[in-house]
Amino acid sequence: MLEPVRMFLAQHYLQLKFIHLTAVMVWVWSTSVAYAFYLVPVFKAWRRNPEDQEIIRLRNWVMERFDQGASYEHIAFPIVLITGPLLFWVGGYNASVGWLMLKLLFVVGIFIPIEVTDYYLAHFGGAKHRYREAGDAPGYERAVQRHWWFLLLSSPVIMITAMIVLFLAITKPF
Ligand code: HEM
Structure with missing residues (x-):
């Protein structure tokens, strides 16, 4: 039953890789300027x-904007994990x-746990705007x-390991 799907995707392998790679780029770089320069x-x-x-x-304004800005990264990551x-x-x-x-060891052991925490801090229980709207200053x-x-x-860990993963995926050394 899955064979026709596999055949279809196989015919579009490079387009699939294009989506994977584009999402990887967004995931790796989209917050870098905001992080380093704001x-x-x-x-x-x-x-x-x-x-x-x-x-x-x-500081609070920048932090809340950063929460929102992380949306690009957090939309790209599931696309990477599907493609x-x-x-x-x-x-x-x-x-x-x-x-x-x-x-995959880096993805499962480092990227996924860090991203799960990051989703929580930026959009769910840890999102700053929720505390502001609830009037909870502390x-x-x-x-x-x-x-x-x-x-x-997490930033130095991600910066180093993401570069290692990019190197591995692009040069395929072994
Ligand atoms: C954040 C996580 C990931 C990053 C940074 C990443 C990075 C990359 C990059 C840069 C390429 C392009 C390689 C090239 O064009 O030569 C690639 C290809 C690929 N990735 Fe990922 N990837 C990630 C997650 C995954 C996952 C979870 C899988 C699951 C198995 C996967 C499987 C593949 C495969 C099979 C290719 C195709 C290699 C080829 O045909 O050249 N990736 N990845």
Whole structure:
């Protein structure tokens, strides 16, 4: 029953790979400018001047915009996770393909847990606008700081491992 689907996708393998790769690019890069040039500077300024109300207002505004801006990344990620296994299935790959297995180890062991946490912090229970709308100022402050710590810890990990995965997928070294 699935054979006609596989045959159809096999005829469109390169188009499928195009979608996979485009989603990968959005996932990897879409928040990078906002993170490096908006979020980091405003959090550094707040660390230097923790009581400055003007900086706190700016920090909160940037953080909420970042929550929203992460939507591109969070739409792209499921597309990567759907098209990747389709390429695997249609392309006749198996567990003996070393670069792919190592890549999947990174995806399952690092990317998925980090992304699940990130969805929660940006859009669900940890979304800052929810605390603001509920008038919960201490909750808001906790949510901002928790998200900041998450970003501080996860960003270097993602930056390094995503580059390794891109290298593995593109050069297919083993
Ligand atoms: C965030 C996670 C992922 C990243 C960063 C990523 C990255 C990439 C890149 C850059 C390519 C293009 C390689 C090329 O054109 O030479 C690719 C292809 C591919 N990916 Fe992914 N991928 C991810 C997730 C997955 C998953 C979950 C699978 C599931 C098995 C998968 C399976 C494949 C396959 C089979 C190819 C095709 C290789 C080819 O035909 O050249 N990917 N991936």
